Amino acid sequence: MECKFKTENSNITIMMEFVLLGFSDIPNLQWILFGMFLVIYLSILMSNSIIILITKIDSALQTPMYFFLNNFSFLEICYVTVTIPRMLMDLLTQKGNISFLACATQMCFVLMLGGSECLLLTAMAYDRYVAICDPLRYPLVMNHKVCVHLVAASWISGVPAVIGQTCQIFSLPFCGSNRINHFFCDIPPILKLACGDTFVNEIAVYVAAVVFTMVPFLLIIVSYGKIISNILKLSSVRGRAKAFSTCSSHLIVVVLFYGTATITYLQPKPNQCERIGKLMSLFYTVLTPTLNPIIYTLRNKDIMVALRKRLSY
Template identity: 80%
Template sequence: MQMRGEISNMTTFMEFVLLGFSDIPDLRWILFGIFLLIYLTIVLCNSIIILITQVEPTLQSPMYFFLSNFSFLEICYVTATIPRMLMDLCTQKGTISLLACATQMCFVLTLGGTECLLLTAMAYDRYVAICHPLHYALIMNHKFCAQLVAASWICGIPVMIGQTCQIFSLPFCGSNRIHHFFCDIPPVLKLACGDTFENEIAVYVVAVVFVMAPCLLIIMSYGRIISNILKMPLVGGRAKAFSTCSSHLIVVVLFYGTAIITYLQPKPSQSEGGGTLISLFYTILIPTLNPIIYTLRNNDIMFALRKLLSYQHGRKT
């Protein structure tokens, strides 16, 4: 009888239940339509950015090479969460196996860490362009840019896999209901039994390395950038320099602000509803805004986009 009870307890925790938006079932089809439209918009807009930065000769520079990689990253990032959420809204089940939950967490963490590092590389590119313009082509050559992008993608993989394994090696007891729409660290850790102090410290350390340290480097880069821009004699030159940096700076503030609130906020002050709302912001809303920010505030991309659309229109006529 004791062995049967143990087996029963083990099978209970072979899966979690993502509650997501189960508390508002009457709105599930409206939410499904909204999130599906958002997902398709993110994929389409970022795909267009990737396309025009590849085919347009005037956009063959390090800044647009980084932007192309950033757009691909955004597609991967939203794909790690939204399709699963859409399926849960359709079925209203929300059940997810331990392995699937761990896999989703690992992908979200790895892609989030990559975004932090890639945003830092983009800030460094702007720093060299404005503070060392004469040496820009020499420093930001294609090989070095490719190395920065590769490092951004690769560096976080072993760390995030290790952190995910550490979290899912914990025993889970009591409730298996995750008050979230995807498997994120804070809501999953709340379901763990026993002392999770070491895991929480590990989360803070990783957050400091992949969130705070890159954030400080970006702040330092923009400190130097703004200082150099203010020294420019021509007002037109200042305006152009500010316009090339402002889009990236807006994205940095939005992404890092929500990431810091999520992973560096003291555990007792985290509410379930507040955590879900913040996660919606940085996993869905910011990726939706990013293509708009980068296209509407960038004359080169808007020109290339109009050129592509007019070419397609000319072919049809």
């Protein structure tokens, strides 16, 4: 595969194009992977679209919890669309060429949507905290205006930081190999290709990871600590079971997403194992979005009832 560079008069070689290696190390499985990821992508689109539709049209689901779930499902569709279609195209064509600008754009959207997911999961945890720990004030505290503000903040809060970080990373000199051992443009493999000093970039990645993953994660843990404490105080066994059922779905999603994302972005240095990094990325970009609709529907009686009601028409 031919590498494309641009050489200026000063004899400095500037990278014009990258090559995503993806899963080229297992050539015999390319078509199997293509079929598998295509089915996964279509199932993510369909299942999340069903959740969006059912939470919009069913009157019993017009509550803050399902308003957040509706937005979360839409976010998941956007999140996987940034990575999987490109990966499918590379598997189909057996080429991974991606322009410098397209690579930067993909990284920017992956980070932006990933940060939004972290913040939206935190808002969902806060919603459950108020619902269980302060039920009398719940309608007042979690009114529609507050919910809209929380969702809007989740979507836009990280935009300036992500754009700044992406510009900072892609302003580095890339004068060596242009082969990215990954299936999308992610921070760790891109930093490996930089031939300049990446110390400032690594610090920026750590700071962003702490702000957008660790801080929200700690807030979620504190919220659920208080939630579990309150649930255990409930006298009704049925009430405890219902509260645990409602919260456990969200907690499972949080553990799956935060666990893999934290491992990836809290060790962005070039010595990160490439295969482990790729596997971790598959977890939070493909596997978790695939499992989320299943977790939220199969473990949620309200959505299952609404689905049965619509299917019975």
